[in-house]
Amino acid sequence: LSVQQVRSLSDSDLVVFLGAGFQPAIEDAVSALNEDRALDVLEEIDLLPRSGDHEHEGEAEHEGGEERDPHVWLDPSNMTTIAEAVAARLSEIDPAHAEAYESNAEDLAARLDVLDAELADGLSQCDSRDIVTSHAAFGYLAARYDLDQVSISGIDPEAEPSPGRLAEVARFVHEHDVSAIFFEELVSPAVAETIANETGARTAMLSPLESRPSSGDYIDAMESNRDELTKALDCG
Template identity: 70%
Template sequence: MNPPLLRLLALTMTAAHAAAGCGADTSEPSAGEDKPAVVASFYPLVFASEGVGGDLVEVENLTAPGIEPHDLELSADQVRSLSDADLILYLGGGFQPALEDVVSGLDESRALDVLEGRGFLESAESESHEGEEEDHESTADPHVWLDPTIMAEIVDQVAVRLSRIDPAHKKVYLDNAAQLDSRLENVDRKFNTVLSHCLTRDIVTSHDAFGYLAARYDLDQVSISGIDPEAEPSPGRLAQVARFVEEHDVGTIFFEELVSPKVAETIAAETGARTEMLSPLESAPPSGDYADAMEANLAALTRALDCD
């Protein structure tokens, strides 16, 4: 993992600073000092901003628990929050069109598109869905946060922006980001270690959300639906996936928490496979945080892929 922005900034800081604790630095602003207001478009960006900012910032999540972030529609209060925010964190490229429409009319200096200069990974399933009756609007995979190394880069971007907004606490933001980077590096190390000793590398998922995770850890993802988690797969696609499951002896069909598991359960019943949850981390986990949920994903993959 190589967070160059963070390390470059860290070199400019003075060495006289007490060692940081295990969690984010919770230094409070001075009396009467306003906290920077951060509006994050969905959970992974909330995780990054809270982890970097700690108690020094106020963070609002635009996507309510249990709601697919793809489906975000903004209320009048949320539009006002965006207008008043010191920092808006979002993922561009059409992931949340309603939000991008509003952000385009605001001061660009207050908004950070964490995808800027990066672009999306092309869906590995785009070709296999071609020829079906449905028109898929996009084959670009926006789920960049499922690669912990990219998540660490996002953390570093947040630290840089908060340091510009609130330079008095720059050292705190950089220290917190370094601690968070260390946790993410540990997650990445565990994935690499465990998934390098598996009997199979095929994962069958309910929708095409795990391209970045698969690319990072050399897995082969086959999805039932495309990028849109609520798109209904055609009968031909269902038959194609069921055939793949049988021919490759796939024992687990993965579903996710925000989408009905019905289609995954149907294919599992037809093929004798079982179902298990693999989280795309679009919403906050019921307990713990991003790193904890990623480790739960690793445990699910370990069982499904027969890893040592």
């Protein structure tokens, strides 16, 4: 973070952030703030264990504890929980506008409920339940909709998979007749394309929503993810 960004955080009435080591610079910056001016939304969610760190298995236990997956936003029900927590904290800070905060959170929750139901319905009757992804960002989505995530890399999208891991994923694709290898908009598709070329699968884009969508909003991006998944998994 720049000096200006740290100053901006310090001057904020409320800083909403992702903890659990996902945004360490922000965690450090808000550590000096009063507790009521910082909201770690990951504390509102039952976090899943990290999955897919094939190059570093056992490191978390060696360092004294199991690390957790921060990608909670890929389950719309978690986004409802987060929206409600943010509205509640804003209402405490700015009680004059509490009704508006609560109303906005309710409206968003209703839209997220519709999205959740559409995803559940669209992914309920599929010939496959296996999703092969560039990195292990989709654990919450998989858990919510009864899918099985197989990641090429671990939790870090920039990590390079080993040749052994590439061969392991390619075998999985062959053995389970996986039709699509998913890549992401912020990561080179080269590794996904390598496995696709070797196995005869196609590539498709699945957004982990780790940055602002280039167009539309969160719900639009998740609807696009639904469409890509239903095509890849041959859902009826």
